[in-house]
Structures are given as structure tokens and as C-alpha cells.
Amino acid sequence: MIEWLDGVWARALTVRIVEGGDDGGPLLDRSVLAELRGAASIEAVRALTTTGRFTRDVCRCHGGPSIVLLDEAGDVLASAALHSHGSVSWERSRFRNDLLTVDPTGLQLFLAEQGVPGQLTSFLAPLAELLNLYEGSPQFRPAGVAGQRYLTERAVPDVLHPALVALTGRQCGELSEGQVAEFGRLLVAAEPAPDARATALLSWLGRLPIPAEALWGEGVLVRRLLADLAGPDIATAAVQTRTGHGAMGVVNLLMHVDDDGTLAAAVAPTLRALFPPPT
Incomplete structure (x- = not known):
């Protein structure tokens, strides 16, 4: 052959x-x-x-x-x-x-550079393995005192803790437009810089267990909050946040939005560093 x-x-x-x-x-x-x-x-x-x-x-x-x-x-x-x-x-x-x-990473990144859409979503499983993000029990964060530690572990912005602790992760995926807007206002008051908010949100999104919480629970809320930010601010955050969790946040987001290649290019160096070419 x-x-x-x-x-x-x-x-x-x-x-x-x-x-x-x-x-x-x-x-x-x-x-x-x-x-x-x-x-x-x-x-x-x-x-x-x-x-x-x-x-x-x-x-x-x-x-x-x-x-x-x-x-x-x-x-x-x-x-x-x-x-x-x-x-x-x-x-x-x-x-x-x-x-x-x-060199699967090299192949996916090369195709993304050529403008082939959807290539970076294939990093979901490798990143979940690398970051130990496969879910256990419970699938969704519980509410109340039992869920408080999850908010800290997931680097959820402190300003959102009082409101989120009353909700389960599953409920976070079912919030009304008004509730999401209120979370957005709290974030802006605590951090006016949009690229800094994007950095925090990508880090949070990239710490959520796969698949339930990341795709259908808190992940829904984080992606809705990211939707209020301009694409260049999210791309700036992706460039500056050279971490596995930041990269996972971008990959999660790319699974749910159309990208003209900007986000893929922004996160590519981080993915290459996390999964280096064979020696």
C-alpha cells in the first residue's frame, strides 16, 4: 500500500x-x-x-x-x-x-489553516484525556453547600457564586434571557475589560466535565455569556490564555459557533504546544 x-x-x-x-x-x-x-x-x-x-x-x-x-x-x-x-x-x-x-495535531491544524471548518472540534477527546475532564458522579453540579466547591474548582468568577450556588448545573443550562443578562451585568461590573471577561469565561468553560456539564449544563450558560462579547475580544483571550483549560474552552465554543478561522488561528499555538510533534 x-x-x-x-x-x-x-x-x-x-x-x-x-x-x-x-x-x-x-x-x-x-x-x-x-x-x-x-x-x-x-x-x-x-x-x-x-x-x-x-x-x-x-x-x-x-x-x-x-x-x-x-x-x-x-x-x-x-x-x-x-x-x-x-x-x-x-x-x-x-x-x-x-x-x-x-501527528494528528499537525494534520488538524494544517487543515484548519487551509480554511477547512470544524477541524479543531476533534480536540475535545484528547483535551478531556489530558486534563482529566471526563465526568464522574454527579453528572451535573449540585446546588447548595454541596456544590460550592465545584464553583471554586472550575474557576467560576467570584461575583457569580452567590447566584449560582442556588442553582444546579442542569438548571444553568435552562436559564431565561433575563437571568443570563443579569449574570452578564454582574460580570461587567466586576471586570469592565471585555478580553479579561473572555479569558475568565473560557477558563471556566474549559474546566467543565465532558460531556453533560460542558455541553448541556453550565456550558450552556458560559457560551451564552460569551455570545455577548465581540469576536476579537474572545480571540485575544484565546491568544493570551496559553493553558489547556483555555484551549478546551475555545474548542467547546467552536463546537457551537461558526468561525471564520480567527478563533482557530488564535488557539492553534496552544494546541501545538500541548500536543507537540513527534520527535
């Missing part, structure tokens, strides 16, 4: 990243997410998608997006669907032999 890969890459003059995985229909009819023509960028994606360990097995999902190699005439030479974090399936129906890439 290595010889086959070497052969098709040697003939490839264009590389496209297209929507969909193995069930996405004709490759040339799909929406193009990115197109690479320069020798340096083609070599970079070649190395990132062909270096690693073959599993002699396949992922059971269809994957996506897909990498498509085109020859001089624009005809398809080969394709591969991306699966999970750093898993690549070259011509799955033919080889049935997925590749676990040696």
Missing part, C-alpha cells in the same frame, strides 16, 4: 479537501473546502496523511471531509476520508486499512 500511495502522490498536481466522507457521492461534484496547488502545501498534506501506522481495520463511520488527489487533467487519482482525530482511510473499499497518523 505504501508503494501505491507513493505512486499516486507522485502524479498529484492538485489536492482538494471536499465535503463528506465515504458516502458523500461523486468526489468531483462535492463542495470544495480547500484546494492546494503549491508544491510545499501538497508535500505537507502528503506527509501528514501518509505517515503513521496502518491498523488493518476500518472505522465503522463514513468519516469526512475527504482528501482528493487530482492529476494534470483534473481526474481523480485517489481519495481518503478523515476519521476521528488523525485517522485516515485511503480508498477504504479497496484496502480496508485505516492509517493512524503520527
